Amino acid sequence: MNFEYSNKSIELQQKLISFIEEHIVPIEEEFIAFQNDKNNMWKRFPKIETLKQKAKDAGLWNLFLPNNYGELSPGLTNLEYAPLAEIMGKKIWISEIFNCSAPDTGNMEVLAKYGSESQKDKWLKPLMNGEIRSAFLMTEPQVASSDATNIETSIILDGDEYVINGRKWWSSGAMDPHCKVAIIMGKTDPNAHRHQQQSMVLVPMNIEGLEVIRPLSVLGYYDSPEGHAEIQLTNVRVSKENLILGEGRGFEIAQGRLGPGRIHHCMRLVGMAQYALEIMAKRTLERETFGKKFYDYSSIRHEIAKSACEIEQARLLTLSAADKMDKAGNKEAKDIIAMIKIVAPNMAQKVIDRAMQILGGKGVGPDTYLPHYFAIARMLRLADGPDEVHMYQLGKSCIKKYGNK
Incomplete structure (x- = not known):
């Protein structure tokens, strides 16, 4: 099991990080202000289409789609895509800029895998082009x-x-x-x-x-x-x-759709948790109480250490699931997909909660992504199947390995 990223993935990671720093970070506050303005409800950020075209021109487009679709897809494996999804997950709103946001990703995979040629022409092509x-x-x-x-x-x-x-x-x-x-x-x-x-x-x-x-x-x-x-x-x-x-193929399609979709969510959750870790670590260098810097408190160091451990554990489990999907297919990887779907949202929720506590008032206010990410992590314990369903099926599968019921 080798989790070293391919040269192709490393190159795209570097390009993605550079693109975000150059084109997205300078307008981030403008985006947040737009989103927080209630008059803009159900309106699209005016600069999103320009950013999408720049991403397309940079070759950072449809990164999620595992099969090669010519110029519209780099044809990455799940393992190659995982770090890219994590990078995008740190600023969750930017996924659309690279045509990598749910539910479009899952819907495109359904049409690419199961759609007729006429369905692909009518719906898949404009989705892959980011037109709809x-x-x-x-x-x-x-x-x-x-x-x-x-x-x-x-x-x-x-x-x-x-x-x-x-x-x-x-x-x-x-x-x-x-x-x-x-x-x-x-x-x-x-x-x-x-x-x-x-x-x-x-x-x-x-x-x-x-x-x-x-x-x-x-x-x-x-x-x-x-x-x-x-x-x-x-x-x-x-x-x-x-x-x-x-007719009657809905469950078959759902399993083909939800396997990649679940792991994409987990990749992004690792990115959200990494964002929380970085922001709380930086906060310990900025603030002090009772004559001591935050980083001098052992309790705060412990919280950051636990967070770093839990993020890395979830990251490695996500990569293992991606590797299994690439090598054996979604069906054979169903148990480890269930594992990461249980682990990642719970991990992210805990890490984000710690960051909110360390940041205090700023952690629960509108000036960071933490409250929104907490809400997303909590919701993802339900979306694409609640924890209990995944644990029920995973437990059943584990028991069967050690004997007949």
């Missing part, structure tokens, strides 16, 4: 969606069209004014085997019968402009050509 954004509609308010077999939205074939009815929430990306298409999971056959009832279908956001009920906040953060929405689908009609892969 997308949403993913899976979770529902009426059922416990941690068990996806509970999902009730109906996708019924009527002639040459599918008719969709249901209500979704936590529909990531749906509030963005550039969001043009959603991937929706629902039931095409409620009488089939429980893992063959579900399908996924592409639905344009401007279609008749799709109504955005409200945006949803995460611990007070609306994550504008992409956000998370509650959506009502009432007799929405789409061509049967919009179905992805085929």
